[in-house]
Amino acid sequence: MRITTASSYATTIDNLQLRQQGLSDAQARLSSGKRVLRASDDPAAAARAERALAVESRSDASKRGVDASKVLMGQTESALRDANEWLSQAREALVAAGNASYSDAERAIQANKIQGLRDQLFQVANRADGAGTYLFGGQGSNQSPFVDTPGGVIFRGIPGQTLTDVDTALPLSTDGQAAWLSSMSGNGVFLTSAAGNNVTGQPVSGAWIDSGSVSDPSQLFPVPDTGYRIRFTTATDYTVESFPLATPSVVTTESTGVFSSGRAIDLHGTSVNISGAPVAGDQFEITPSTPTLSVFAVLDQAVANLKQIGLTGAQRAQGTSDALRNVDASLSTLSAARSAAGDVLNRIDGVTDRLSAEKLDAQVQRSNAEDLDMVQALTDFQLKQNGYDAALRTYSTIQKLSLFQYVNP
Numbered sequence: 001m002r003i004t005t006a007s008s009y010a011t012t013i014d015n016l017q018l019r020q021q022g023l024s025d026a027q028a029r030l031s032s033g034k035r036v037l038r039a040s041d042d043p044a045a046a047a048r049a050e051r052a053l054a055v056e057s058r059s060d061a062s063k064r065g066v067d068a069s070k071v072l073m074g075q076t077e078s079a080l081r082d083a084n085e086w087l088s089q090a091r092e093a094l095v096a097a098g099n100a101s102y103s104d105a106e107r108a109i110q111a112n113k114i115q116g117l118r119d120q121l122f123q124v125a126n127r128a129d130g131a132g133t134y135l136f137g138g139q140g141s142n143q144s145p146f147v148d149t150p151g152g153v154i155f156r157g158i159p160g161q162t163l164t165d166v167d168t169a170l171p172l173s174t175d176g177q178a179a180w181l182s183s184m185s186g187n188g189v190f191l192t193s194a195a196g197n198n199v200t201g202q203p204v205s206g207a208w209i210d211s212g213s214v215s216d217p218s219q220l221f222p223v224p225d226t227g228y229r230i231r232f233t234t235a236t237d238y239t240v241e242s243f244p245l246a247t248p249s250v251v252t253t254e255s256t257g258v259f260s261s262g263r264a265i266d267l268h269g270t271s272v273n274i275s276g277a278p279v280a281g282d283q284f285e286i287t288p289s290t291p292t293l294s295v296f297a298v299l300d301q302a303v304a305n306l307k308q309i310g311l312t313g314a315q316r317a318q319g320t321s322d323a324l325r326n327v328d329a330s331l332s333t334l335s336a337a338r339s340a341a342g343d344v345l346n347r348i349d350g351v352t353d354r355l356s357a358e359k360l361d362a363q364v365q366r367s368n369a370e371d372l373d374m375v376q377a378l379t380d381f382q383l384k385q386n387g388y389d390a391a392l393r394t395y396s397t398i399q400k401l402s403l404f405q406y407v408n409p
Contacts, residue, residue, distance in 0.1 A: 031253045052366035058167070059359040062068050065164030066351055069172055073344045075127075076135045076174050082339035083124045084331065090117045090299060091327045097306050098320035104309045111306035119298040122148060125295075136163075143305030145176050153296040155181055168351050169175035171344060174337065183293035183333040186210045187325065189220065191287050192272055194318050195229065199281030207261075208318035211325045227287035228267060232259065232278045240267055245287065276314045295334070298326040315332030 032076075075256040096102075126144040127135050137145045138157040145157035155177040162172045185191045192212050194204040214220065229241045229251065236259050241251040257265065259278065264271045270286055305311075305319035 048365065051407050055362035056359055056366065059355050059362065061167050062165055063352070063355050063359075065172075066168055066170060066348055066355065067170075067236070069164055069218070070169035070345065070348045072129055072135065072172055073170075073341045073348070075129055077338055077345065078339040079124050079135055080179075080334055080341060083121055083334050084338060086117045086124075087295070087327065087331050087334065088118050090114045090302075091324065091331070093117075094302055094320060094323050094327065098316070098324075100313060100316070107306045111185050111303045114299055114306070115303050118296060118303070121295060121299070122146065122153065125153075125176060134176075136174050136179060138173060138175050138177065140173075146180070148296075152300070153181070153294060166279040168355075170348060170351065174341070179337040180296070180336060181294045182291040183326075183329045184289045184291055184297070185293045185329070186287075186289040187213065187324075188289055188329065188332075189214050190270055190283075191289050193285050193322070195283040195285045195286075197279070197281040198231070198283055203281045203315060204278065204318070205312045207274055207278035207282060208314050208321060210273045210275070210321060212270055212272035212286065214269060215266055215271040216269040221288055222268060225288075227285055228254070228270075230265065230272075230274070230284045230286075232280055232282045234280050235259075235278060238265075238278075240265075276317070293326060293329055293333075295330045298323065298330055302327070 040176060093113045097107045104108075125136055125146045129135050132142075134141050134145050134157070136157070138155075139160040139162050141157035143156070145155055147154050147156055157176055159175055159177045161175055164170045192209045194207075194209060196203050197205075212373045223242070225245045226242055227245055228249065229243060231239050231241060232238045237256065238259050239252060239256050240254040243249070243251045244256050254267065259274065261275050261277070262273060265271050267286075272284075272286065274284060301322040302319075305323065311319070
């Protein structure tokens with residue numbers, strides 16, 4: 001077979017170009033440190049690297065959400081710590097004001113102190129996070145979530161919480177309505193109250209009722225949405241009546257009893273103590289607790305009671321007992337909210353560790369899929385370079401085999 005000089009040259013140049021391209025590709029991989037520069041280099045490895053990169057990006061996004069939650073929950077925990085401190089100071093003022101030797105003027109001083117603490121608590125409830133939103137705005141509020149109206153403090157945010165992505169589900173806000181306006185009334189199970197005197201139409205003046213306790217949980221409120229009333233027919237005799245909460249004037253007589261100051265009265269799983277000297281017509285009610293107790297309403301009522309003058313000792317005792325019970329319920333709710341924020345901060349540490357581990361695993365998988373084995377790559381590059389040099393030398397030799405080399409003078 002006859003091989004022309006032109007064919008030999010063309011074949012050699014093609015081989016040189018292929019070797020040059022291979023050497024260039026090897027050099028590109030060395031400089032980038034990547035074995036897979038394009039999906040066509042290794043489709044399967046490129047797909048694995050893309051999946052790993054997606055996991056890595058998702059971990060980074062989740063980490064940003066976790067960091068935001070950590071900052072906000074830290075601010076929330078600090079705010080609730082302040083709230084618990086100031087509400088505890090208000091409780092101390094109430095205890096002091098309950099001293100029977102205090103004058104009306106001295107009680108007014110304690111009332112003013114409680115009013116100041118109440119105003120500070122209101123500022124805490126509306127505390128911003130420094131980024132244009134509010135710690136207790138719930139699921140969103142572009143304005144202060146609590147408004148002080150003549151009828152009391154109202155919540156104008158959206159109840160609930162905003163959360164980070166589904167993978168972490170960490171809170172980015174706190175439900176202000178649940179923390180500040182939704183404590184359980186009474187002792188958390190039932191509410192005792194002085195209902196007044198149905199004969200004189202005046203408040204109970206000589207007796208008061210405590211917060212009560214549960215004596216038998218299985219017997220509590222056997223008929224749903226029902227309350228009980230202890231009504232004194234004389235100074236020593238009383239009748240226990242039940243009534244629907246929707247229509248409290250419709251009563252059914254349950255039992256009768258003889259009163260002894262300080263002796264417990266048990267009915268339907270509840271145990272209450274009435275102290276003092278009741279008179280005929282005095283009434284006390286027991287109703288199921290409801291999540292409707294507002295921190296601000298509690299303190300407003302306490303201030304109003306302390307500023308009243310001319311109350312009897314029994315009325316003072318009832319007002320102080322109710323105020324302390326309600327403050328304790330509010331303290332319990334705020335403490336629970338603070339504990340929840342602390343729990344989130346503890347959980348964030350575990351979530352952060354998990355995300356870091358996921359990111360590291362994704363980085364390892366991505367590296368395994370596309371990174372270059374430098375030792376092998378250097379060896380391969382040297383081989384290609386040697387081959388290219390040999391091809392160049394061969395081509396220079398082939399060029400000298402031309403007939404023109406011989407006829408050239």
